[in-house]
Structures are given as C-alpha cells and as structure tokens.
Amino acid sequence: MALNFALISFLLPLAGSLIVTMLAQNSRIAGRIATLFTGSAMISSILLAFQSWIIPVYAQWPWFQTGGSQWSVGMLINTTSVLMGVLVLLISFCVHLYSISYMKDERMQVSYYARLGLFTGSMTGIVFSSSLVQLFLFWELVSFSSFLLIGYWSENPRVVRAATSAFFMNQIGDLLMLSGIVLIGIDKGTLDLPELGGQGTIAVSAGLLLLAGIMAKSAQIPFLTWLTNAMEGPTPVSALIHAATMVAAGIYFIIRIHTLLPSEVLQIAALIGSITGLAGGLGALASFDLKRILAFSTISQLGFMLLGGTAGTPGAAMLHLYTHAIFKALLFLTAGVIIHQTNEQDIRKIGQIKSPLLTIPLLMGAASMIGLPLTAGFISKETIIESLHSGWPLWSAQAVTLLTTVYTTRLIYFLLAKSSSQPTHSGRPDAFMMMPVAVLAAGCLWIIVSWSPVDFSGSLMRSLDQIHNFEPGMMTYVTLALIISSASAAFFWFRRQSTVPGVNGEEDNFGLDVLYRNLGSWPLMRLSLVAEWTDQRLINPAIHFIAYIQVAWALFTGWIDKWVVDGTITLITEIIIVSGDSLRMFTRGKIQSYILWAFLMLVIFIIWIIA
C-alpha cells in the first residue's frame, strides 16, 4: 500500500508532464492540468506519510545484469524520505499554483509546465531511490531539467550562459560522483543502500568523489557560482529548484548515506560546509539584486546544513532542510510578487513596500531565516547548534548565524522600513499567487515542527532521529542573544546609512566567475598551442609525405593503365580492324574485282587440273 502511494507520487508529475505536452494546446489549461497532477501527487505523498511514518518500507525489483552482478531498482521509504517527498511535492504544488498567475503572459507555457513536471518527477525519484545507480539516473535528470528550466527564457544570451554554466558545473560533480559510485560498486559488489548499510563505511576516495557530486548539486564552494547565475530563470523556478528542492538534494543525499561515509570525509564536508556558509553569507551581504541575495543566503544555509549534517547529526540537518525549504520558497515567491509588480530586482530601486499582503510573508520568512523564537527556523537552527557540541564547527555555525542575521536584517530593512524617493507600489496580487504564499507563510510557524515552540525534540525531530535527544541548553541562549543583539545592531547601523551598503560586482559573483573562466581558459589555451604546434610540425608533414607517395603511385598506375592495359586492347582491336578490312576487300560490290577474282580462281583451278 505504501509502495503504491510512493509510486503514484513519483509517476503522477511525470505523467502530468507527458499529458500536458501531448494534449494541452491551450496554455491556460496546461497550468491547471499540471497543477492538478502535482496536487494529486502531493495528496498521495501525504497519505504515504500517514501510512509509513516511522515504519520503513523497502522493496526492490531486478533491473539489469552485468557479468555476475545483479543490479536492482527499488524504493526505500523511511521517515527522512517521506518527509522529503512531502516537502518536494508540497513546494512543487505551491509553485505550480503560483506559476498559473506568474507565467500567464508567457508564450511557451506548455513546455514550461512539462519541464516543471519532469523536474518534480525526477526529484521524487531521487527521494525514493534505494539504489545508487537509480539515484544517479534521477540525479542526472534533475540536472537536465534544471538546465531546461533555468534556460526557459532562451532568447536572452545571459540566460543561456547561466543555464550552460549550471549544467556544466553539475556535470563536473556528477562525473566525479559517478566515478565514486563505480568505485563503491567494485569495492562492495552492491549499490543498494540497505545492503551497503550492513557493510560498514565505504572507502575514503569513493566518499570524497560522492562528496564532490553533493558539493556541485548543493552549490558548495567551489561550485557556488552556478546557483547565483541560475537566478536568471523564472522566479517560481528559483523558488522550487534553487531554494527548496534541487540544491537540497545534495544535503538529502548526504543525510541518507551518512552512516556509510568515513569520518575523514565527514570532517572535510563539515569544513567545506562552514566555508561555504561564511562565503554565502558575505555574498548576500554585498549584493544588491533581490534574487541574488536570496541565492547567496541559500548557499549560506546549505553550507550550514552540510556542517550540521556532517559535524552534528543528520536528523538536525534534515529538520533545517525542511524548514529552510519552506521559508526560502516563501521568500522567493514573495520576491516574485514584488518583481512581478515592479519589474525591478535591485533593492536600491524597488522602493518601500507597504502592502501588508507582502510585508507579512516577508517578515515571517525573514524571522524564520534569522531563527527568532516561535518560528520553525528557530527550532531547526538551534537543534543544529545544539548538535554541534564544541570546537570549530560550533564557532563557524555561530558565525554563519551572525551573518544570516545581518544580511536578512539588511534585506528587510531596505525593503520594508527605509522610506525612499522611489514610488511605492500597491498593485494587488491575485489569488493564485497569494494562496501558496499564505500556505508557506503558515509553514514558517513553529507548529509544523512540534507542538511546543521551545521543545527541540518535538514530534518531527523525534521521528527523524530516534537516538539523539536535544533540549534547549546554554548554547541556545548564547545564540539567541547573539541573534537578537546582532539584528538590533545591524538595524541601527543600517538606519544611519543614506544608501544601501554593498559591494559592486555581484554580476560575476565578486570575481569568482572571472577566476573560473581564466582557470578554465589558461590550460585550454596552453593545450591548444601545443596542439597547434604538433599539428603544424608533426602531423602536417606526415600527411604531406603520405600524399606525395599516393600521387606518385597514382601517376605510375595511370601510366600502366594507359600503355599496358589499354595498349593491349587497342592492339587487339587494330588487328581485328585490319583483318576485317582485308577480308572485306572481296565483297565491296565492285563487279570488275569480282570478275578479276573469278578469273584468277579459274586460272588456279586450271593449273591445279593440269598439274
């Protein structure tokens, strides 16, 4: 029964994508059909959650055989994957609903919803996959459909470049991850997660390769530039893929294989996570573009999750993934409404936002992101901090928290509180846009994590992690004090500024794009020079030599053909012509020559008779 629900919630978005492509010629209907399918998938996943909460379900079917090894596809349904599945489909449903209004003036809506459905189905595939090969398949599909969605406005060359760079970076990671999977397959002889779980940790090299794939997918350092560039895509897509689901797939994957990874890999991952968290926070602090700020904050939060999932406990990271997906999707969708109304993404030019329909969701999302009490973000963030016992992970987590507070305060202050000369906008967003925003805003409250706003081991956390038990401790109060003091300090400091503080250069990610371009082009230039030299000096003479030999040989055979082969035949024909002519001499119709020959014959005959 649980399997059926899981299969349905996996297949429905894909089926919706196909049906939209085949049937819906009318773009207005396309969005509604796709939304209907995703909504049904979401309901199915919620039913699945009721069916198999806490109780894991595992099923596998044979897929293909290589040599003596049997590979299988399967479904591994446990609390983590059910939570992730519900999350993916919930956000996807919200985004579908939101897109009906947001994308209503676009031309290629059918293909938009088809891509969205493909993405949702692939993402659900990752969530329920039980085998690494199967997971990799959907992992690639997610990269591909993300490429399609970022490149939706393909008339714009910036968009195309962003989509290509995102795909390229993901491919680098995916290639490394595939090598890691192959290494595991050779080493352990199986790629099924439950079987691998019984065989202890994997090799460090394989773990590092898997980590590379996770880093690329979750936009960790040094792969982080693709995520900010991907903001060229439509805003609902940014909310779905680049805030809530696709980039979270890396974190989800590391949570899922946490027990397989050796401690060295976990430490490296924690280090990368903390560096990424700080870098993302600084990037968010320096940017002016509304969507880029949110993208950098996503990077920072993903780094925080990676840190929490590897240095702390995976359950806490999963909890933060869950709350982060909701509040970040909320912030993105609200930002989408603002962008839709003002046609402006620069926070210096947007002006003050006064409509409570927008300020309340923005404040809710921001509060959850900062981690103020009574929000879901508070519980998940403090759980991660509680799970980091001491040492550098704890301090870098505190630093990330501090940065998060400051950049969120900056964003909110300049959007909501700063009165500016720019005109205020009071257009009314319609119901399709506000419904998902309202749902997600409600999801920012503590109630979705546990009944009690201060109980870290509330219902959800206890289901995710049945071993660890967290309670508000000393670190919680320290962090809370840090958050509140830094938020107020930042608020008063920003109030004294006449313009928005920041650093120029967000378009190329503060020089990282240029650096990567040069890093990529320098070896290529060297390589091309070497290749050119080889071509000119080594390959060309050889080819010329061969060509000369061939031409000489051709001339020789041509001579043979003309004088030996043709000559023989010409000689034969000449002989035949000459002999034919000499034979024809007797029968040329000349009466007198007939008489001559007849007479000669007669003479010969007479001589013969007489002799």
Place this chain on the structure above:
Amino acid sequence: MSPDALLYFAAWIFCVGICLVIVKRNTLLMLVGTELMLNAANVNLVYFNSRSSLPDGAMFAVFVIVVAVCEAAVGLAIMMRVYHFYQTSLPDQISELRERT
C-alpha cells in the same frame, strides 16, 4: 606464220579482252572486252580446225559469232536498262548487290 604464233596471238587478244573487262571504267568498253575474248576463242577454234579435215571448228566459230551478236544485243539492252535505272553506266557506282554498310 607459225601455228604457235597464232596461239600466242589468240592468247594476247584474250588477255587484252580480260584486261579491258577488269580495268575499264566504262561498261561499253567492258562489253568490247568480252567480244575480244570471244574472238580469241574463235581464233583458237579456227586454228585447231586447220588440223582437221572436217569444218566443225569453223562452223562452231560461225555459231560463236552469231551468239556473240545476240550477246552484244542483250548486253547493250541490259546496259540501257541499267543506265535508265541508275542514271549511270559506270560499274563502280553500281554496287547494289553488296552488303549494306
């Protein structure tokens, strides 16, 4: 005149006749050539008859002359018809009998 000389004379006339027939481009002269050859035969007939008591050879020669007249008449008639048909009397240009090329 020795008898051999007569035979040589007959042979010479015959040769002249056949040369006329073979070499001349005109049909009329070819006909003349045939007459010459017939006359060479007549000379032979007359000469060999001189060794016999009976006049058979001379008589045969007379017949040959008669036949030659008839032959000349028929030949001329054929020539007339040929000339009428082909608008020429030159044997080189009359080659209807050979194969088509």
